[in-house]
Amino acid sequence: MESRSFSNAECEFDVLKENENESLWVTLEEMFRNGIRLMTAIKNGETITDSPEKNAIERIERYYQSKETNEKYLKKVFHMKDATETDITVVLTEHLLKALSPGQSCSVDSQSKDKRPCQCGCEKDATFGDTMIGNKSVWYGRIDVIFQSAEGDLADNLSNLNIQGITLAYVK
Secondary structure, three states, rough: OOOOOOOOOOOOOOOOEEEEEHHHHHHHHHHHHHHHHHHHHHHHOOOOOOOHHHHHHHHHHHHHOOOHHHHHHHHHHHHHOOOOHHHHHHHHHHHHHHHOOOOOEEEEEEEOOOOOOOOOOOOOOOOEEEEEEEEEOOOOEEEEEEEEEEOOOOOOOOOEEEEEEEEEEEEO
């Protein structure tokens, strides 16, 4: 509601509880608890068993193994004089975000202008689809990219992100 830079942004919230043990809203601390627990276990040399967190670490490791190639693709499009917003969204989706998403599946807004294959030279076709989210009574609109989890459940636990003006949603 106030005009502030992102680095000075604040989030005010109340934890609403249906009963003493069940939160209806999740605090920021809660969002990162599993990741912190996992990183602590890795640091302490503990064996990590199968888990969504372990799968995330494996995805990050695979991404870093091809980091130079992906960076080359990203830089090529970022430095194009005629790159459109859709070109940038597609290259980010194909060479960064999709590789890191749990389901490795995402859709770029089908209403994007100038839809064409990835302009980095790989010629991958982005998946364009319906990215409408929200509740018509409160907020309802298109986002630039929507991710689908491995389970494919598009209805639960929606978190919005904003990276350099591109609106993203991860659907778990």
